[in-house]
Amino acid sequence: MSELKDRPYHHGDLRRTLIDTALAMLAADQNWTFTLREVARRAGVSHAAPYKHFRDRDVLLCELARIGFARLAQVMTTATSSPEFSPRRKFLEGAQACIDFALRNPGLYRLMFSSDADKTADPALHAAAMSAFGLLLGVLEDGQKTGCFRPAPIGAQAAAGWAQVHGLALLALNGQLLEEKVGAEPVRGALDVLLDGLCLGN
Amino acid sequence: MSELKDRPYHHGDLRRTLIDTALAMLAADQNWTFTLREVARRAGVSHAAPYKHFRDRDVLLCELARIGFARLAQVMTTATSSPEFSPRRKFLEGAQACIDFALRNPGLYRLMFSSDADKTADPALHAAAMSAFGLLLGVLEDGQKTGCFRPAPIGAQAAAGWAQVHGLALLALNGQLLEEKVGAEPVRGALDVLLDGLCLGN
DNA sequence: ACTCTATGTTGACAGGCGAAACTTTAATTG
DNA sequence: CAATTAAAGTTTCGCCTGTCAACATAGAGT
Known part of the structure; x- marks a missing residue:
C-alpha cells in the first residue's frame, strides 16, 4: 500500500484511524464481513494494536454502530427540519x-441493526439509537396535535x-424490491400507503 | 452425548441429519452464529463429512433458508385459508x-432474510421466498377485487x-418493541395503522 | 536526566473454513 | 458370486481469525 514505512513508532491517533478505516471498509463492502486484522492491516499497523484501544471486536462494532446512529439522526434531522x-x-x-442512508451505507446500516452490536451492553449506543426514534415520535406528536394525523395510540x-421504514430499508438493501414484483417506485408507494393509514381525511 | 460409538461407518442419511441438527441449533440459539464444525460435532461425525453433502457452508445455509421459507409459507397459508x-x-x-413464526424461530428467520443466504445464487431458495410473497399478493388482489382495499398500485x-411485517418481526426479534416506547400491543396496533391505509371507508 | 506508562510489535494458541489424500462400505456388474 | 467402482467418512494440512502474553519504544512528568 501507500503506507510510509517511516511512520513514527507511535501512530498518533490510532483509535480514530481504526474507526475511520473500519467505516471506510463498511462503506465499500456490501459484504461487511469485517475482520479486525484486516482493519489493522489497512491502517498499516500490527494485528494486535487495536486491542490497545478496543477491549475486543464487539466494542469497536458498538462504537461504529453508535456513530452510524448519530449520522442517521443527523441526516433525518436536517431532512425534516x-x-x-x-x-x-x-x-x-x-x-x-433513512432509507437513502441505508442504501448509501449498506454495511454500516446492517451493523447498526444487527444483533452483533448488542445495544443492551452499551448505553451510549442505546441512547444514539433512541435519538433517531425520538425524531419519529416528534413528527407523530406534531402531526396529531395539528390534526393532520389520526388520534390513534x-x-x-x-x-x-x-x-415500515426499517423493513423497506432492509428489503431495498437486499435487492428484494424488484420492479417486476413491486412496481417502479416501491418505497414511495409503500410510504404513501402507510401515510394513508396515518393521515385523516382520505 | 448419546451418540452410540458403534454407529456404522456410513451414517445412512447424514444430509438430513445435518439439516435437522442445524435447524435445532438455529432454534436454540438466538445467536445463530453457527459453525459447520459444531454441526458436524453434534451430528457425531467428522468435521469434513458435511462437505460430501454441501459444497460449502453457504450451500447448507441456503438449504436451511429454503426450508424456512417453505415452513413460513405453510403457516401463513393455513392462517389465511x-x-x-x-x-x-x-x-x-x-x-x-409470519411474526409469530419469526419469534418462534428467531435464528432461522434471521438467516432467511440475511444476505448470507444469497437468494440470487439459488433458484430454489428464490422460488420458496417468492411463494410466501405470492400469498401476500393474493390477499391484496382479492381485497381489491371485493372492494375492501383501496385501488392503489x-x-x-x-x-x-x-x-411492515418484516420490519415488525425484526424489531420484535431484537427486543426493540419495549412497552414504554411503543405501547402494549405494538404489533397489532401497527398492523391496524397500516390496514387503515390499505382499506377503504374509514 | 530518569523513570513510567501508553502505545506498538512479535509470537503463540485455540478454533474455524475448506482442500487433498486416504479408508471403509455399499452398489453395480460381468 | 466375486470384483470393481463410486459414495460417504476420516485424517491431515494450510491459511485465516480473535485474543493473550511478553517485549520494545517513545513521549510525559517528575
Whole structure:
C-alpha cells in the first residue's frame, strides 16, 4: 500500500484511524464481513494494536454502530427540519432520508441493526439509537396535535412507521424490491400507503 | 452425548441429519452464529463429512433458508385459508402468523432474510421466498377485487405490507418493541395503522 | 536526566473454513 | 458370486481469525 514505512513508532491517533478505516471498509463492502486484522492491516499497523484501544471486536462494532446512529439522526434531522413542511411531508422526508442512508451505507446500516452490536451492553449506543426514534415520535406528536394525523395510540403509529421504514430499508438493501414484483417506485408507494393509514381525511 | 460409538461407518442419511441438527441449533440459539464444525460435532461425525453433502457452508445455509421459507409459507397459508375471513382479517392473520413464526424461530428467520443466504445464487431458495410473497399478493388482489382495499398500485401495497411485517418481526426479534416506547400491543396496533391505509371507508 | 506508562510489535494458541489424500462400505456388474 | 467402482467418512494440512502474553519504544512528568 501507500503506507510510509517511516511512520513514527507511535501512530498518533490510532483509535480514530481504526474507526475511520473500519467505516471506510463498511462503506465499500456490501459484504461487511469485517475482520479486525484486516482493519489493522489497512491502517498499516500490527494485528494486535487495536486491542490497545478496543477491549475486543464487539466494542469497536458498538462504537461504529453508535456513530452510524448519530449520522442517521443527523441526516433525518436536517431532512425534516424545514418548518413549512406538513407533518405528512416531514414523515416522508425523514423516511426517505433513512432509507437513502441505508442504501448509501449498506454495511454500516446492517451493523447498526444487527444483533452483533448488542445495544443492551452499551448505553451510549442505546441512547444514539433512541435519538433517531425520538425524531419519529416528534413528527407523530406534531402531526396529531395539528390534526393532520389520526388520534390513534402514538405507540402503534410509531411502531408502524419504524417498522415500515426499517423493513423497506432492509428489503431495498437486499435487492428484494424488484420492479417486476413491486412496481417502479416501491418505497414511495409503500410510504404513501402507510401515510394513508396515518393521515385523516382520505 | 448419546451418540452410540458403534454407529456404522456410513451414517445412512447424514444430509438430513445435518439439516435437522442445524435447524435445532438455529432454534436454540438466538445467536445463530453457527459453525459447520459444531454441526458436524453434534451430528457425531467428522468435521469434513458435511462437505460430501454441501459444497460449502453457504450451500447448507441456503438449504436451511429454503426450508424456512417453505415452513413460513405453510403457516401463513393455513392462517389465511379460512374462506369466510375478510381480506382485512386475512391480512392480519397472515401477518401475525409470519411474526409469530419469526419469534418462534428467531435464528432461522434471521438467516432467511440475511444476505448470507444469497437468494440470487439459488433458484430454489428464490422460488420458496417468492411463494410466501405470492400469498401476500393474493390477499391484496382479492381485497381489491371485493372492494375492501383501496385501488392503489398493488406493487406499492405489497411493498408496504411486506416491509411492515418484516420490519415488525425484526424489531420484535431484537427486543426493540419495549412497552414504554411503543405501547402494549405494538404489533397489532401497527398492523391496524397500516390496514387503515390499505382499506377503504374509514 | 530518569523513570513510567501508553502505545506498538512479535509470537503463540485455540478454533474455524475448506482442500487433498486416504479408508471403509455399499452398489453395480460381468 | 466375486470384483470393481463410486459414495460417504476420516485424517491431515494450510491459511485465516480473535485474543493473550511478553517485549520494545517513545513521549510525559517528575
